[in-house]
Amino acid sequence: MSINRNELLQARYGRQSTPENIIWNEQIEALISHRSVRSFLDEPLPDGALETIVAAAQSASTSSNLHQWSVVAISDPTMKAELARLTHSASMRGGGYDFVSEAPTILLWVADMSRNHDLVTSKGAVPEVVEYVDAFLMASLDAALAGQNGLVAAEAIGLGGVYLGSLRNHSQELADLIGLPAYAYVVFGMAVGKPDPHRPAALRPRPAQSVVLHHEKYQPQPSHEWVEEYEEVFKDFRAEYGLRDKTWADAVVVGTGLPYMDGRENLRQTLQERGYQLR
Numbered sequence: 496m497s498i499n500r501n502e503l504l505q506a507r508y509g510r511q512s513t514p515e516n517i518i519w520n521e522q523i524e525a526l527i528s529h530r531s532v533r534s535f536l537d538e539p540l541p542d543g544a545l546e547t548i549v550a551a552a553q554s555a556s557t558s559s560n561l562h563q564w565s566v567v568a569i570s571d572p573t574m575k576a577e578l579a580r581l582t583h584s585a586s587m588r589g590g591g592y593d594f595v596s597e598a599p600t601i602l603l604w605v606a607d608m609s610r611n612h613d614l615v616t617s618k619g620a621v622p623e624v625v626e627y628v629d630a631f632l633m634a635s636l637d638a639a640l641a642g643q644n645g646l647v648a649a650e651a652i653g654l655g656g657v658y659l660g661s662l663r664n665h666s667q668e669l670a671d672l673i674g675l676p677a678y679a680y681v682v683f684g685m686a687v688g689k690p691d692p693h694r695p696a697a698l699r700p701r702p703a704q705s706v707v708l709h710h711e712k713y714q715p716q717p718s719h720e721w722v723e724e725y726e727e728v729f730k731d732f733r734a735e736y737g738l739r740d741k742t743w744a745d746a747v748v749v750g751t752g753l754p755y756m757d758g759r760e761n762l763r764q765t766l767q768e769r770g771y772q773l774r
């Protein structure tokens with residue numbers, strides 16, 4: 496689907512106010528064109544795609560140059576079926592996301608302090624920082640930045656993908672499945688493949704920039720001042736794509752309820768068992 500830059504901004508912000516001074520180039524256009532892809536052609540990743548994605552991922556900034564992330568690429572059908580099962584949520588009727596089995600590759604982005612932990616202990620030192628929540632955050636941020644660079648690279652070579660936070664539903668089972676060492680956990684998965692042109696993904700609108708952009712000081716905005724405007728855009732989007740009529744606020748309420756966690760409420764325990772003390 497080829498749309499011009501004005502149409503792109505219209506799709507991103509709908510009838511909310513739209514910035515008119517974007518400094519366009521191909522890279523910016525590609526970023527603003529992002530959409531999560533959940534329908535894939537039944538073909539493997541092209542030769543070199545994985546290496547391209549990983550080179551881009553490794554080029555992301557990394558806290559203190561510590562490289563505390565890894566990625567596990569899963570293409571084996573039996574393993575993918577297991578991953579699909581692990582995305583199961585109570586609200587789903589089926590056994591999990593079908594597209595997880597259908598995507599040619601699932602990338603598991605790991606916050607990985609295991610390598611540096613081993614290095615430090617092999618030098619006779621004590622990796623004290625591992626016990627602190629900041630170390631956990633550092634490794635998780637590294638994995639997220641690597642993953643996002645990876646997704647942008649995938650999109651740049653004609654692939655598409657979607658994050659899978661749902662792979663934290665059964666975090667320990669997933670760690671066992673892929674043989675993760677201590678001091679490592681999967682922050683999120685990512686389905687990657689060639690988008691199916693017959694089932695194109697929609698570009699989802701975002702709230703107006705004024706909702707997220709503050710100048711000099713944070714300006715709290717009562718939700719009633721902006722949500723109504725975003726709801727209109729959200730409604731237009733859902734109507735255009737024939738999606739069930741629901742409000743964004745409803746989705747937020749459901750998303751902050753405990754049943755939605757689908758096992759993620761146990762994450763702290765899993766993390767602690769895996770070596771993160773989160774002090």
Ligand SMILES: Cc1cc2nc3c(=O)[nH]c(=O)nc-3n(C[C@H](O)[C@H](O)[C@H](O)COP(=O)(O)O)c2cc1C
Pocket residue numbers: 529530531532533657658659660661662683697698699
């Ligand atoms: C960390 C993270 C985890 C996500 N997990 C899931 C997931 O488990 N399943 C899914 O279908 N989409 C998942 N998504 C995709 C979001 O639903 C999607 O990015 C959002 O609805 C906006 O749509 P867009 O990416 O097409 O703009 C996740 C996104 C992020 C950033």
